[in-house]
Amino acid sequence: MKAIVCEEPNRFEMKEFEVPKAGEGEALIRIRRVGICGTDLHAYKGNQPYFVYPRILGHELAAEIVEIGKNAQGLKAGDRVTIMPYIECGTCIACRSGKTNCCTTMSVLGVHQDGGMREYMTVPADHLLSAEGLSFDQTAIVECFSIGAHAVRRAAITPGEFALVIGAGPIGLGVMKFAKLAGATVIALDINEERLNYCKEWAPADYIVNAKNDPVKEIEANTGGDFPTVVLDATGNAKSMEGALQYVSHGGRLVYVGLVKSDIAFSDPDFHKREMSIISSRNATRVDFEQVIESIRRGQVDTESFITHRAPFNEMIGAYESWLKPETGVIKAVVEV
Known part of the structure; x- marks a missing residue:
């Protein structure tokens, strides 16, 4: 599979990797859209805290499930999903009080560990949320609005x-x-x-x-x-x-x-x-994601005009620099994988 790696500030490189295999409690997903966030832009320019290189960016994700085992949500292969990219420990004082968004050992996809700027990835199955009724574009901006x-x-x-x-x-x-x-x-x-x-x-x-x-x-x-x-x-x-x-x-x-x-x-x-x-205010919780998904389903959020720029996966590297320039009028850019 192909992945775009930020090797160092101001340099992306397209690379080939093996398709990962899902472990216990994980799902294999096929990425379909990646929203470009300020975090991604800052990381590319070398201004993002808690960041090391090389790194696969991307945490605003729309995907389809390829493989998944039994899960509490009843998700299955073929389902359209968004991903909560904040991987918490589940045992620290913040997690025990339900504040998984500020876990003491927080690991965020695309920041602390590799993210979704690739064709396939594995994620904890309990960090997937059904995006039934949403388009891939809408699904990709759920995380942004959840913040x-x-x-x-x-x-x-x-x-x-x-x-x-x-x-x-x-x-x-x-x-x-x-x-x-x-x-x-x-x-x-x-x-x-x-x-x-x-x-x-x-x-x-x-x-x-x-x-x-x-x-x-x-x-x-x-x-x-x-x-x-x-x-x-x-x-x-x-x-x-x-x-x-x-x-x-x-x-x-x-x-x-x-x-x-x-x-x-x-x-x-x-x-x-x-x-x-x-x-x-740091990250978001499942409650916030669910609120956003429902708000989009109800038509309370105009997602169409919010996405102003897009590029196919193979053309992202060439387009990325333009998304850094305010004069281009970028509000939200998405990558089509």
């Missing part, structure tokens, strides 16, 4: 709250969508006017704010002087993450969805005077 759904659940958003989402990339868009579904009044903050207009149409965001102007004043006006009770930063940018405190209401919550490969710092008086909560 946003989990962040909204971490934020404990209630109907009527103002939620500011910083960053209008794929993760930020997912956060906006599921904040809207939770009943929030959503404000989108970014520096790209074209992307902000897409947020207003797609999420749909109730307000859009360009960070190049006077965002504090505009956000204050949008919220009647109160500022948002929840702010979710999905930028993965240290400067943005440090500045996010200024938008949080007194008594509010700040949720860091993005991950940055550096330290972040902020004013302790600004933090304390608000008695605010700072929360991290």
Whole structure:
């Protein structure tokens, strides 16, 4: 089988491997789509934490089951599935409390171990979810949206709250969508006017704010002087993450969805005077995946316009560099395997 390996920063190579054999409790799957995530882009450029080379990237996956044994979900060969790419230990304190998404020895496909940028792979059978009723394209973006759904659940958003989402990339868009579904009044903050207009149409965001102007004043006006009770930063940018405190209401919550490969710092008086909560959101759980799958089935998420670029597997290496450029208008790229 063919696989695309990121040998080192800025270099992919197509290689041949044997088709793997499924072990006890595993399934052999045929990959059909791979969504390109910010994690993949950062890894390619050498900016991804917890990463070593060489590595087969890819954790936003749509697949068909080739072989599977008896399993609790009743999945069988030929079924269309998405994959929870977070492989947990099942025994640590986080796993014992149901927080498998932040396992102490977490191993993520495409990051800590080889992912799905290949024709076949084996995965734990209990990390597969049925994608019946979804297209391969839709199935490939379930994981991306699950990150946003989990962040909204971490934020404990209630109907009527103002939620500011910083960053209008794929993760930020997912956060906006599921904040809207939770009943929030959503404000989108970014520096790209074209992307902000897409947020207003797609999420749909109730307000859009360009960070190049006077965002504090505009956000204050949008919220009647109160500022948002929840702010979710999905930028993965240290400067943005440090500045996010200024938008949080007194008594509010700040949720860091993005991950940055550096330290972040902020004013302790600004933090304390608000008695605010700072929360991290990592990965997602089965509950989040199930919520996303059901939302797509119900037509609550526009998946068609979300995927803007695609390439066949054999042409991915040549197309990849263009997906790094904002001027190409990429929201979500997928690889057809």
